[in-house]
Amino acid sequence: MHSRDLLNAAAGHAADFLETLPAGRVGADELDADALRAGLAVALADGPTDPHAVLDELVAAATPGIVRSQSPRYFGYVIGGALPAALAADVVAAGWDQNAGGYSVSPASAVVEEVVGGWLVELLGLPAGASFGLTTGCQMAHVTCLAAARNAVLARAGWDAEVGGLQGAPRVRLLVSEERHVTIDRAARILGFGTAALVPVAVDDWGRMDPAALRAELAAGDGPTIVCAQAGDVNSGGFDPLGEVVEAGHAAGAWVHIDGAFGLWAAASPRHRHLLGGFAGADSWATDAHKWLNVPHDCGLAFVADPQPHRNAMVVSAAYLRTSVEGERDGSRWVPDFSRRARGFAVYAALRSLGRDGVAELVERCCACARRFADVLGAEDGVEVLNDVVLNQVLVRFGDDDAATDAVVAAVQAEGSCWMSPTTWRGRRAMRISVCNWATTLGDVDRSCEAILAAARALPTAGPG
Numbered sequence: 413m414h415s416r417d418l419l420n421a422a423a424g425h426a427a428d429f430l431e432t433l434p435a436g437r438v439g440a441d442e443l444d445a446d447a448l449r450a451g452l453a454v455a456l457a458d459g460p461t462d463p464h465a466v467l468d469e470l471v472a473a474a475t476p477g478i479v480r481s482q483s484p485r486y487f488g489y490v491i492g493g494a495l496p497a498a499l500a501a502d503v504v505a506a507g508w509d510q511n512a513g514g515y516s517v518s519p520a521s522a523v524v525e526e527v528v529g530g531w532l533v534e535l536l537g538l539p540a541g542a543s544f545g546l547t548t549g550c551q552m553a554h555v556t557c558l559a560a561a562r563n564a565v566l567a568r569a570g571w572d573a574e575v576g577g578l579q580g581a582p583r584v585r586l587l588v589s590e591e592r593h594v595t596i597d598r599a600a601r602i603l604g605f606g607t608a609a610l611v612p613v614a615v616d617d618w619g620r621m622d623p624a625a626l627r628a629e630l631a632a633g634d635g636p637t638i639v640c641a642q643a644g645d646v647n648s649g650g651f652d653p654l655g656e657v658v659e660a661g662h663a664a665g666a667w668v669h670i671d672g673a674f675g676l677w678a679a680a681s682p683r684h685r686h687l688l689g690g691f692a693g694a695d696s697w698a699t700d701a702h703k704w705l706n707v708p709h710d711c712g713l714a715f716v717a718d719p720q721p722h723r724n725a726m727v728v729s730a731a732y733l734r735t736s737v738e739g740e741r742d743g744s745r746w747v748p749d750f751s752r753r754a755r756g757f758a759v760y761a762a763l764r765s766l767g768r769d770g771v772a773e774l775v776e777r778c779c780a781c782a783r784r785f786a787d788v789l790g791a792e793d794g795v796e797v798l799n800d801v802v803l804n805q806v807l808v809r810f811g812d813d814d815a816a817t818d819a820v821v822a823a824v825q826a827e828g829s830c831w832m833s834p835t836t837w838r839g840r841r842a843m844r845i846s847v848c849n850w851a852t853t854l855g856d857v858d859r860s861c862e863a864i865l866a867a868a869r870a871l872p873t874a875g876p877g
Contacts, residue, residue: 418463419507425471426503430482433851437828438483442476451476484851485830485860490646490674490805492706493849501761502708505754512546512754513744525756526741531763532713535771536679536699537692543719545726545746546701546711546755550673553698553714554599556726556747558638561667561696562603564721565636568665574724578604584636587611587629587661589652591619593671596640617838618800619645621652623660630664637666643688644675647837647844648798649782649805651675655690668694674848675803677704680768681775687802696722704775704804706850707758714747722746778804778847781857785845788861795868798842806845807837810868814841823867830860 442448451473480486482493494502510518512525529544547553562584563573569582584605588596590612597607611633614625621641630637639661641652654670661668670676670691676699678684679691691697695718701711716722727745744750766774782804789808790797798807810820821834821843835844843864847857 418467421464421467423503425467429475429478429480433480433483436480436483438480438486438831439825439828440477440479448473448477479831482849482851483831484849484853484856486849487845487847487860488831488833490703490846490848492703493851494708495706495762495765495850497765498705498707498758498762502758505757508754508757510754512752512756513750514742515740518754519740521754521756522741522743524754524760525743528756528759528763532759533715535763535768536676536697536715537685537688538697538715539692539717541719543716543722543746545714545722546743546752546759547714547747547749548710549702549712550593550671550698550700551595551598551712552748553700553712554595554669554671555602556714556722557669557696557698557716558599558603558640559725559748560716560721561638561669562605563725564695564718565638565667567721569636582635584609584638585611585633586638586640587613587626587666588640589613589619589621589642590615591645591647592640592642593646593673595673596671618650619648620650621657623653623656626657627660630660630666637661637664639666639668641668641670641694642675643670643672643678643691644803645805646673647805647807647835647842649675649801649803650799651678651687651802653690654688654694658690658693662693667696669696670694670698672697672699674700674703674846677771677775678803680771681779682772683776684779684803701755701759701762704778704848705759705762705771706774706848707755707762711755711759774850775804778849778852781847781852781854782806782845784854784857785847785861788858789864792865792868795865798837798840804847806847807835807842808845808864809840809842811871816868816871817841817843819871820864820867823870824864827863827867829863830856832864 481491510521512518512521515522533542545556566573566581571581586609588610611629613629614622641657643651658668678687697715699713701707701713702709782801785806786797786801789795794811796809798809810817818841825831832843832845835842
């Protein structure tokens with residue numbers, strides 16, 4: 413069968429799925445793993461199977477377990493959708509099947525990645541000349557940035573980590589927020605610091621790092637130090653006082669890294685940029701393109717103010733590899749991956765299709781939608797909004813009761829009009845609403861609020877009214 417026929421069939425399946433999003437159920441139809449296995453775990457045949465049959469059977473068996481996270485009413489886990497231009501570019505990139513590890517194997521991939529890196533540095537207000545890399549997500553962006561940080565702070569202490577590793581090296585302290593994201597802890601394990609190197613710094617009632625507590629922790633120890641700050645708490649959306657964190661960290665000789673998995677995109681919005689005041693003075697930044705920029709999974713972004721420690725931490729060479737010349741960028745020399753898919757094409761298409769104003773509008777509309785959630789739900793008796801909604805995150809509690817709150821979340825997920833995830837914030841269960849989809853409108857918020865309040869009112873006890 414000609415590949416064009418098969419690709420047309422695949423495009424048809426994808427389009428059929430996308431057309432269900434505006435009105436359809438948001439969560440997966442089938443959550444039972446055994447039921448999904450019954451359709452997918454078929455015996456592997458000895459001989460080949462017609463590709464068209466493979467595709468059709470895969471779609472039929474997998475569709476019941478596909479979460480419609482591209483829906484404009486999906487508000488779980490800070491997951492964005494996929495902009496049409498970015499999705500289309502990703503499809504073409506899959507057809508091109510480029511290895512974006514080096515210039516010699518894909519010149520176009522290398523140049524596109526170089527272009528989007530420059531655009532992003534400018535759009536986000538990072539220092540001119542900052543280096544960058546495209547990773548699988550913010551987890552590996554943290555690993556990339558903190559590898560550069562590790563080697564830099566050890567070099568200041570007279571230790572060459574590229575040669576000597578960590579055995580016998582001075583111990584590195586990582587000062588981290590009490591409300592840090594779990595990917596910081598995992599990066600610490602991957603990079604050989606160990607979680608014992610993490611020094612939690614106290615936060616205020618909104619999850620923001622306390623500068624006085626940070627200064628006290630910095631003064632309590634010495635030696636190589638890395639400070640990890642947050643631009644956008646995963647629950648409250650709160651921002652650490654980044655300017656004060658950077659100033660305190662640098663005064664103590666520390667490297668300052670910012671986890672901006674979604675919150676860094678506030679820098680693209682004139683209305684919300686103030687939340688990041690002083691962030692550009694940090695040493696490294698990590699974020700996701702597959703969150704607020706709405707490119708298809710997977711795509712993270714790592715930025716480092718000083719390219720040298722970044723390059724030293726990631727550089728790779730071998731006799732069989734072509735040595736790049738001036739003006740040629742090898743992407744694998746800036747991230748942990750060697751062979752890598754060409755993520756840059758989707759990022760390029762997303763940025764071109766939106767432009768600066770479009771990125772700002774996307775961020776600001778999502779924040780306005782989050783504010784609408786807080787205003788509508790918070791106006792009901794028995795419903796409490798727990799956080800100061802400064803960005804796109806809303807925490808909601810029902811009946812001031814953990815069980816009632818969990819019951820509302822479960823009922824909303826089961827009903828299907830929208831989908832939110834539960835969380836625990838300051839010891840209390842809450843519904844966590846994350847708005848970062850390019851397609852979400854105030855109308856989607858109002859429809860979702862109706863479903864949420866209907867679920868709350870149906871509770872036998874607690875709830876509004």
